[in-house]
Amino acid sequence: MTPRALVLALGLAVAGALPSAADPLGDALRGAELFERQCKACHQIGPGAINRVGPRLNGIFGRRAGALADFTYSKSMARMGADGLTWTLETMDAYVKNPKALVSGTRMNYRGLKDDAARGALIAYLREFSDRPQNIPEAVPTARRSDRDLDPAILALKGDPEYGEYLSSECTTCHQADGSDQGIPSITGWPEEDFVVAMHAYKQKLRPHPVMQMMASRFNNDEIAALAAWFAKLD
């Protein structure tokens, strides 16, 4: 029995009734309000939704990132999709929380929704318009992906640029030091925090690229900070 099924079964046994109809992700009604205020200027969802500034969001879960044939995505989003990024509870949660952490060059001009409950509500709402809700594991409200959140102490680390310069020679076999990007994205001149968040997203395997997952996984927190410090200086 999966942990989730176990939780449900226990719930049934204790309450002696069907679990509440409320979405364990959060309150979809509240999500609808949030969507109205924060998303609707660019995205449509629901019957008759079409692409606007952003792609329509019906059926988003279970879909590859950048997969709508009739929408022109940013280069970064298309690349992430080709790398294998698929919208699941986990990846959507990370994206809504901090879009640039998951897809660095996304055109989505949205700061991100940091509040866990609000995000859960929004995702619960989005999910109502997906054909394949089974792709989202039903999670108890406490099963937030908070273990994937970056410890503020990691973000606060001061990188040693000299060490970063040495480590960077591992990166420049593929990523060009002068910032050219062709087939492989540029990593120079990034704000340090974005760099750190992105590397940890690879390390946690939230971002799909296998070479980057491998490279990121062998750097410890100080080394990632050092790399961020070094590449931030290159422009």
Next chain:
Amino acid sequence: MTLNRRIFIGSGVAATALLSAPMVRAQGKPRVVVIGGGAGGGTAARYLAKDSKGDLDVTLIEANKTYTTCFFSNLYLGGFYDWEKLQHGYDTIAAGGVTVINDTATAVDRAAKTVTLAGGQVIPYDRLVLAPGIDFKEGSVPGWTLADAEVMPHAYKAGPQTQLLKRMVDSMPQGGVFAMVAPPNPYRCPPGPYERISMVAHVLKTTNPTAKILIADPKENFSKKALFEEGWARHYDGMVDWIGPDRGGDVVEVRPGSMEIVIDGEVTKVDVCNVIPGQMAGKIAALAGVTADSGWAPVHPDSMRSKLDDNIYVLGDSSAQGDMPKSGFSANSQAKVAALAIRGELLGARVFPAKYANTCWSLIAPEDGVKVGAAYEPTPEKIASVQSFISQTGEDAALRKATYEESLGWYAGITADIFG
């Protein structure tokens, strides 16, 4: 102009004329001499000069004025990459403070710590970096010697051999036979022969669809085999016949005079025969006395320092280091570790722990790219693989296309990293 004259000392007359010039220009500065300006040596020379900010006297000895990368030379065969784009000069390396000498090193005197060049020059060193790539083992393919390479090219050192092989493939008679003798392990670029087969098959499919491809292989297994076999079946159905040792692929003879290949006693007349012989470290490594019986030069896993001479480092294909494949990516990665170790020794630079990495991309058909890679760390015995990944069979077209595009980015990245 003055700069060019000082930096590009050709072999022959020019070099002889310069013999009277003072041998050592920068007395007092530690001297590092690098032999071989390829993926390993080019990177090492450039990083040594850049990171020592003038405190080291770095000399690069390279036989050719222009380096043709083996990497992407298969794509050239397949018509996916221009010849000119495979060529790289040494101007940027020289401008970065490296004295580039275009000549061949013919001897290393380890006691005197000097290198002798074909042009007669004798160059002293404090540390020597050997990165001479590979040479071929004579007699490894019965019936073939290096002198036959004009008839049955190896095309495994990029240059005129690659162009010759392309001309041969492009002018094969309709319904003709292309044969390859694949090399035994270890050899440079483990997926290289099979990427080449894919590229030849792509050309033949478009221009000569009834042609056949034969591969005689002494190995039961090869890099990315499942991916290549899937790709050959999908794109070139029925064209490629891979003959492994179970079918006698390890019992081969070639007859350059009559353009025949004999596989396990069976004689086949062929139109093109690409012989990729067994390999060993570039000859100068053996002349320097730093190779083992295997023909490769054993090195310490944490620094690429020769196990046979503390003043010598061996990089890239020539080295025997453990798990890393012989690739341009590996050579580039190893060069950075060695450059830091040398700066640490000679200049007291801060030395960080060694980390190595490799990824090899291969193209199977248009926009159908695959890759294999790993991260490595030194253990007391060897450079050991600590993590790896490989493309999967059955991947969708978008991912394969992205992988191919990434390989183009990698080529641009690594050549900029080495040659500027």
